[in-house]
Amino acid sequence: MDRSPIRAIHLAVGLVVLFVTTAVAWADDTLPSWNDGAAKSAIVAFVVRVTQEGSPDFVPPAQRIATFDNDGTLWSEQPAYFQLAFAFYRIKVMAPKHPEWKDKQPYKAVLEGDMQALAAAGEKGLLELMAVTHAGMTTDEFATAVADWCDSAEHPRFKRPYIDLVFQPMLELLSYLRDNGFKTFIVSGGGVEFMRVFAERVYGIPPEQVIGSSGVLKFEMRDGKPVLVKEPKIEFIDDKAGKPAGIQRFIGRRPILAFGNSDGDQQMLEWTAAGSGARFMGIVHHTDAQREWAYDRQSKIGTLNTAWDEATAKGWTVVDMKQDWKVIYPFQK
Amino acid sequence: MDRSPIRAIHLAVGLVVLFVTTAVAWADDTLPSWNDGAAKSAIVAFVVRVTQEGSPDFVPPAQRIATFDNDGTLWSEQPAYFQLAFAFYRIKVMAPKHPEWKDKQPYKAVLEGDMQALAAAGEKGLLELMAVTHAGMTTDEFATAVADWCDSAEHPRFKRPYIDLVFQPMLELLSYLRDNGFKTFIVSGGGVEFMRVFAERVYGIPPEQVIGSSGVLKFEMRDGKPVLVKEPKIEFIDDKAGKPAGIQRFIGRRPILAFGNSDGDQQMLEWTAAGSGARFMGIVHHTDAQREWAYDRQSKIGTLNTAWDEATAKGWTVVDMKQDWKVIYPFQK
Numbered sequence: 001m002d003r004s005p006i007r008a009i010h011l012a013v014g015l016v017v018l019f020v021t022t023a024v025a026w027a028d029d030t031l032p033s034w035n036d037g038a039a040k041s042a043i044v045a046f047v048v049r050v051t052q053e054g055s056p057d058f059v060p061p062a063q064r065i066a067t068f069d070n071d072g073t074l075w076s077e078q079p080a081y082f083q084l085a086f087a088f089y090r091i092k093v094m095a096p097k098h099p100e101w102k103d104k105q106p107y108k109a110v111l112e113g114d115m116q117a118l119a120a121a122g123e124k125g126l127l128e129l130m131a132v133t134h135a136g137m138t139t140d141e142f143a144t145a146v147a148d149w150c151d152s153a154e155h156p157r158f159k160r161p162y163i164d165l166v167f168q169p170m171l172e173l174l175s176y177l178r179d180n181g182f183k184t185f186i187v188s189g190g191g192v193e194f195m196r197v198f199a200e201r202v203y204g205i206p207p208e209q210v211i212g213s214s215g216v217l218k219f220e221m222r223d224g225k226p227v228l229v230k231e232p233k234i235e236f237i238d239d240k241a242g243k244p245a246g247i248q249r250f251i252g253r254r255p256i257l258a259f260g261n262s263d264g265d266q267q268m269l270e271w272t273a274a275g276s277g278a279r280f281m282g283i284v285h286h287t288d289a290q291r292e293w294a295y296d297r298q299s300k301i302g303t304l305n306t307a308w309d310e311a312t313a314k315g316w317t318v319v320d321m322k323q324d325w326k327v328i329y330p331f332q333k
Numbered sequence: 334m335d336r337s338p339i340r341a342i343h344l345a346v347g348l349v350v351l352f353v354t355t356a357v358a359w360a361d362d363t364l365p366s367w368n369d370g371a372a373k374s375a376i377v378a379f380v381v382r383v384t385q386e387g388s389p390d391f392v393p394p395a396q397r398i399a400t401f402d403n404d405g406t407l408w409s410e411q412p413a414y415f416q417l418a419f420a421f422y423r424i425k426v427m428a429p430k431h432p433e434w435k436d437k438q439p440y441k442a443v444l445e446g447d448m449q450a451l452a453a454a455g456e457k458g459l460l461e462l463m464a465v466t467h468a469g470m471t472t473d474e475f476a477t478a479v480a481d482w483c484d485s486a487e488h489p490r491f492k493r494p495y496i497d498l499v500f501q502p503m504l505e506l507l508s509y510l511r512d513n514g515f516k517t518f519i520v521s522g523g524g525v526e527f528m529r530v531f532a533e534r535v536y537g538i539p540p541e542q543v544i545g546s547s548g549v550l551k552f553e554m555r556d557g558k559p560v561l562v563k564e565p566k567i568e569f570i571d572d573k574a575g576k577p578a579g580i581q582r583f584i585g586r587r588p589i590l591a592f593g594n595s596d597g598d599q600q601m602l603e604w605t606a607a608g609s610g611a612r613f614m615g616i617v618h619h620t621d622a623q624r625e626w627a628y629d630r631q632s633k634i635g636t637l638n639t640a641w642d643e644a645t646a647k648g649w650t651v652v653d654m655k656q657d658w659k660v661i662y663p664f665q666k
């Protein structure tokens with residue numbers, strides 16, 4: 001007797017069982033660090049809506065553009081933006097070659113950790129520190145400096161590398177979207193050359209999908225080899241009204257999903273909301289002083305005020321960090 | 334007797350035959366509009382080198398970045414850059430709402446097709462025409478105007494839409510690279526908002542992989558809806574030394590393959606060549622006055638002079654349009 005038809009049926013049944021098991025397991029594994037609640041439901045409902053073929057809200061994969069702010073949305077931003085911590089770190093690394101800094105503000109303040117003197121140096125002092133640490137070197141040299149900071153510097157509160165302070169629930173959201181055919185982008189006020197050093201490793205977002213603020217680059221020949229030198233001249237500020245402009249300039253399509261955490265993201269969320277078809281606008285609300293930080297309307301960093309009002313008025317999704325997230329950082333899993 | 338093992342062998346043999354046949358057919362179909370010769374061989378040899386696992390020159394797919402100039406490399410650029418033809422077309426479309434243009438230069442020259450008067454208006458006149466046709470409208474309005482031009486305007490020599498004048502051999506090269514895991518980008522001096530309207534349809538290159546020159550965009554609320562308005566202010570010129578800067582700004586990785594046709598592409602080719610590992614630098618040389626145009630060192634448009642010398646000195650691949658290409662345009666197939 002030829003038993004191959006029976007074998008074929010066994011095989012088919014086996015495959016169906018495998019498929020069903022996998023599908024159920026997958027459903028349970030969706031966003032595991034998110035508590036069941038309105039935020040998680042809204043995200044999943046939106047993704048199902050735009051990815052189900054035949055659905056009136058179906059969006060072809062090429063148009064599934066998702067944009068995320070970085071500071072305060074994908075990683076923490078307290079007690080100060082991490083890129084500022086990088087600048088201070090660099091001042092210390094560079095100090096041996098600049099003995100004059102010992103007696104010169106604002107460098108002296110950084111080297112001595114004198115926050116009062118630093119505050120007195122004001123915005124002008126800060127801009128000088130940023131220029132010295134972010135310009136006058138090639139793009140390759142800068143990338144090496146950022147990589148060194150990622151490996152060496154420690155966050156004062158958590159005593160861990162800054163790149164450990166990324167939000168586990170957001171990492172899961174990025175993966176979930178990519179698994180559903182979305183292209184994920186960072187759209188941040190942070191420096192594009194800064195973020196690209198770790199964005200692929202930490203978020204799985206390749207350099208060409210990172211949009212940020214930038215300085216002018218100058219092409220030069222050095223010993224017959226071309227280099228790009230970072231000049232101390234701002235080219236583009238990717239914040240507030242700059243975010244929709246940056247999205248248009250870099251992506252050329254309107255996102256269907258955007259996530260931010262502050263008033264600096266309001267225009268990006270408005271720009272996303274104004275497109276036709278299904279849209280998702282999300283805001284991370286920092287409500288967890290114990291595990292992370294709690295701040296909103298009154299905060300100098302990551303102010304969430306007018307964007308919060310608009311989110312409430314328009315029914316955007318506001319994620320309550322304390323209520324909605326089981327863990328904050330990957331090392332707490 | 335259980336005959337399933339024999340069937341399995343039959344099936345396996347069948348699959349092998351199918352695979353071999355497919356592989357041979359595929360090899361014959363590679364770049365069908367390219368004549369066999371040094372240029373085609375160099376391209377295929379490079380692609381095999383960087384895609385073969387285990388090869389010392391293997392490049393992971395994520396790093397297979399290929400950048401292409403547009404004007405003169407992917408489509409024609411004579412008798413003038415096609416974006417200028419778009420500007421002139423727009424002046425004519427807009428004229429009924431600007432009766433004063435009948436008597437005012439440089440508009441009068443465009444409306445009357447008076448090339449002498451236009452030349453007399455010089456660069457200042459040209460910039461004015463570009464500003465009027467490229468700014469003072471939203472990005473959506475501009476995209477509609479470009480789409481209209483694509484559908485309506487005709488090239489004076491070929492009496493066909495401008496977007497028909499793309500190079501069939503280059504379309505095949507773009508596809509061949511993508512089939513081999515490359516990500517293809519346009520890096521052009523042309524306007525980014527201009528090219529994106531047709532780049533996906535014509536070249537299969539999505540908006541987020543088009544890099545070009547740009548004007549400042551202003552975010553505004555109009556009747557409660559956000560818009561981006563194109564301002565008459567240049568933000569970035571993606572030409573010559575601007576090309577490596579544009580590549581770094583938008584992609585953040587160095588290409589391993591780049592193609593251009595003029596001195597405006599020289600720095601992009603140098604930047605590509607200066608990376609480590611296998612590299613491919615290509616130049617399209619316009620040598621075919623009969624089927625397209627023949628021009629190089631003395632041409633005002635698409636001057637190929639110093640880049641040609643460097644290509645010769647460094648062994649970059651120079652494509653001789655007349656010798657290397659079986660057909661120029663898709664409609665000649």
